């Protein structure tokens with residue numbers, strides 16, 4: 001397609017404006033995130049928050065051998081809240097306290113709409129900071145996340161799944177809850193993980209640099225799904241600034257519109273045609289990833305030309321991968337982590353032999369025992385439970 005000169009100037013100017021805005025945000029933000037950088041050589045650390053970040057990067061030996069590419073995984077489920085969302089949650093609370101949107105020293109109310117992981121991260125941090133935590137979540141997430149939130153002391157409201165244009169969508173409900181509390185004179189803050197850029201900046205200032213150092217600057221490709229888009233945008237942007245040729249690839253599940261947004265510039269998915277729309281918005285078993293809209297945190301990555309490509313992953317491929325991974329490499333992971341790894345396999349053959357691919361384990365299988373790791377649930381969704389014959393042969397056949 002040919003673009004007119006003014007159109008190209010407009011695009012260049014827009015990219016420039018976004019880059020400058022991001023650079024300014026990063027500048028003001030870095031000072032508050034330096035405390036993330038626990039010195040590797042100092043084994044001691046002060047309190048719960050000091051455990052956030054600096055997660056290991058682990059090579060999957062068998063998969064790397066099969067693919068003839070080095071596949072590394074950033075173990076984000078080893079953060080103290082069991083999720084990479086700990087980084088974003090800490091950054092958003094820090095930012096709010098810094099700008100007096102939450103009282104320093106505690107006494108505020110943190111409100112979020114979340115599929116679970118960010119809520120868990122926030123709830124734990126609210127305990128260390130002395131705030132109350134209110135979480136609104138959709139009803140299509142594993143019940144163990146709900147229970148954990150309650151154990152952590154959060155107030156949990158579970159609402160039916162709805163589209164973002166519906167006032168009853170969990171994010172809209174959370175926003176209104178925070179406003180009502182503020183109107184009533186309380187110190188409430190809606191963290192707004194999808195739009196709050198502190199989320200993406202947490203990954204830009206911590207996860208990205210960690211991966212860069214841990215790979216000894218030898219990373220060639222970063223593969224990640226998107227929930228809010230914070231991880232893919234933040235890590236992708238940092239890695240690309242170090243080495244422009246790093247390929248940043250989105251992994252997208254069924255029912256999400258982001259694959260088409262990256263591939264064709266249009267946020268659309270056939271599952272969301274009016275006639276085929278199911279009661280649940282996302283036709284996937286993957287939790288915490290895939291969207292029917294483009295969020296600010298994802299947009300930043302797109303507008304800065306950070307995200308190069310997208311890979312579509314089927315639910316069955318994620319199930320097979322999770323079982324194979326447990327049997328062959330010993331890791332028990334959740335649905336989004338398995339999707340990420342399928343994405344890494346699919347992209348691997350587009351990269352040269354011996355190149356280095358990095359992806360992320362977002363959370364553990366323990367948070368998915370009632371759905372992704374339940375044989376009954378998998379069969380109810382018309383998927384195959386991989387009994388004895390755990391195999392990713394089909395997947396490998398497609399790519400090798």
Ligand SMILES: Cc1ncc(COP(=O)(O)O)c(C=O)c1O
Pocket residue numbers: 115116117118225226227228229230231232287288289334336337362363
């Ligand atoms: C389990 C899980 N995996 C992956 C993600 C995606 O992370 P991000 O929000 O940074 O895109 C999320 C986000 O909520 C999640 O809950």
